[in-house]
Amino acid sequence: MGEAQRQLDEVRESATVVVVGAGPAGLTVAALLRRCGVDCVVLERRSREHVAQRQRAGIVEARAVRMFESWGLADLVLDGPPHDGILEFRVDGVSHLVDDSGGGEGPGARLCPQQVLVQRLTAAHLADGGDLRYEAADVSLHDLTGERPVVRYRSADGTPHAITCAFVAGCDGDHGVTRSAVPGGHLTAHTFDHGIGWLTVLADAPPPAHPLLAVSAQGFAAHFPRGPHSSRYYLQCPPGDLPGAWPDHRVWDALRTRLGDPGLAAGPVTDRETFRLRSLVTDPMQYGRLFLVGDAAHILSPMGGKGMNLALYDADLLARAVRDHVRDGDDTSLRTYSERCLRRVWSDQEFSHWLTRTVHDAGDSTHCGPFLHRLARARLDRLFTSPAAVGAFAELMAGLDPAQERPASTGR
Template sequence: MQERELTEESEPTTVVVIGAGPAGLTVANLLRRCGIDCIVLERRSREYVAQRQRAGIVESRAVRMFESWGLADQVLGGPPHDGILEFRVDGESHLVDDSDGSAGPGARLCPQQVLVQKLTTVHLADGGDLRYEVADVSLHDLTGDRPTVRYRSTDGTLHAITCDFIAGCDGDHGVTRTAVPDGVLTAHALDHGIGWLTVLADAPPPAHPLLAISPHGFAAHFPRGPHSSRYYLQCPPDDHPDAWPDHRVWDALRTRLADPALTAGPITDRESFRLRSLVHDPMQYGRLFLVGDAAHIVSPMGGKGMNLALYDADLFARAVRDHIRDHDDTGLRSYSQRCLRRVWNDQEFSHWLTRTVHDAGDDTASGAFLRNLALARLDRLFTSPTVAQAFAELMTGLEPPQHRPVPTGR
């Protein structure tokens, strides 16, 4: 220990942000807007992080959040989402307007890698401190007044950063959540028992984001750029991508999307995964605040994962700003409670939509009774303006009514 103290380079800052994905870079940019210094640590290279492809839609609420900080024009690439979502049930098309009709800008078609690249550019141009390829990150004295983050840089130098707060934005498998002592956090987990194959291809995008339901299984087709598409195919939970050669992928997509003329293209990426949901409660411990996937994982259905991370980042940055500028700790004390309220709201919506589109199709697992219940839910969505309005509000990320009790799960 004495040797480490003698060779360690020490420096202070206000906030250490661990992770340079959408959550971490949003936190860093918002803090810089407030004049609050921070250091961002990322274990991967800049090139790796910039090319990591995930979510594709920034919901209306998040677009308006970036606008409120004066960042929307700088960080949101891609065209506006036209507000139309297509459900194709047994080959029959149903168009649903998923804009909530409220004033202000709508959702944007902005793939994660585009958002990350732009957030990185803006942060560095603003003088931000962003350090890639750090190793051996460890967190210390989280319940003290000045916690410390230690890491090793690429040249082998040991560093120690003392700070006021730590933002854990390093995902489900990062180091920040594991730094919380056992028994402090309660993990609420759900395995949906569903597998997806996700495929990225250089192929024409659909006119509208498309969810297809049929006895052959669920499929989806989403735009990821002017000449790129992301596809999803329901598969057994433990399927391996090697079980899906190109010809099988395109045959399944043409069948499930009810589009025999679907244009194929070079497949640039494919992977399979189990649909799962996870919530950790609380989302803070001492001066460590968990942001995004470090605190919660949501099924991809409904596009809530990245948008929840952006919501967390906004609340955290405002809480730190209020603490420093106004000596007001209300936001810090209520951070976990406020975040979890939206998390459970979005988890419920994602679960509802996940069960509906899967139960309404292949009833091998769900059975005919649940299939008909799911089809009834879809029928209401397609025919009832009231149900369609509620669906649109949930899709766009409208704030849940404030008078409802906050679920804690404790």
């Protein structure tokens, strides 16, 4: 009786696409769909303020910059200086500069923190008349294998809504409702635990001249810019560590030691958290009329900065596939969405895994043993001395691996 009454009270709506999640993946899907003239509704369970302040990735790789340019969105949604194409490796205090730009024509990567990208995507979407609904509670998906799925939710004032749609874009992350809405047995989760913990620290402290990865016997550390006056730092730590085990003095002492910079300037710590490095690939990335995008489908080690950029790649493929269906009645790209996404997912997973093992095994050898430690040192030596190795590394960092498909004309 309660369910029947709830359905009687529902506000019934319709849309071509319902996008669940308003992070980089969901907002990019929505922005591209509107560029195609496809209507969509974006549902986000958190408040706008919460979403706008989430701190994650900091570099939009060259492939993603070129994707935004192809849609005419780069000037609207990307903010921050161009990445100069130089990545610093500091091994036992000795600096090695590596060109990670990937070469080729067109713009390179941009130093654009995730929260800035989200804020600008949000503003552009709303200015374009987009339908973006925050604090959407109790989101549930129904009839995903039918012709017209239904997405139900409660708005902030408690009103129940039911949106009938043609497609659902699941962009709500690793712990969202969309992937869990798929019945058991239809998706396979490939998982890997790297056995490595990281402490991540955001601080109001001067950024480095170049993104910096440091290898030492005391463990891995990294220093990345997050704006003109702020930095994000990473420190390898035991997988079970809690943030409270790392007070400010311990953080700065460890950073100065591992970065080989005794004079490293400290600053107020504004955020810190610990997490365990892990990887996940969901196969396939679609079920019926539900298409998983970004972290809802795959999680990568942060090494290489592929997480957000891979989500942008998924969003681009999905928007083009929906456009082809709506405009031309062509479902080819919808049917092959998962296959095309997963090709790049596994490529990026391999690169991220390679870089993760290299910088950690080359440092503190207690967890890997002397054999793997020396292999990792050999890989670094090759990267620092071989132009061919640098070229392959740069292509993968830039997201321009020629074995992968490149963005085509939007055909708008």
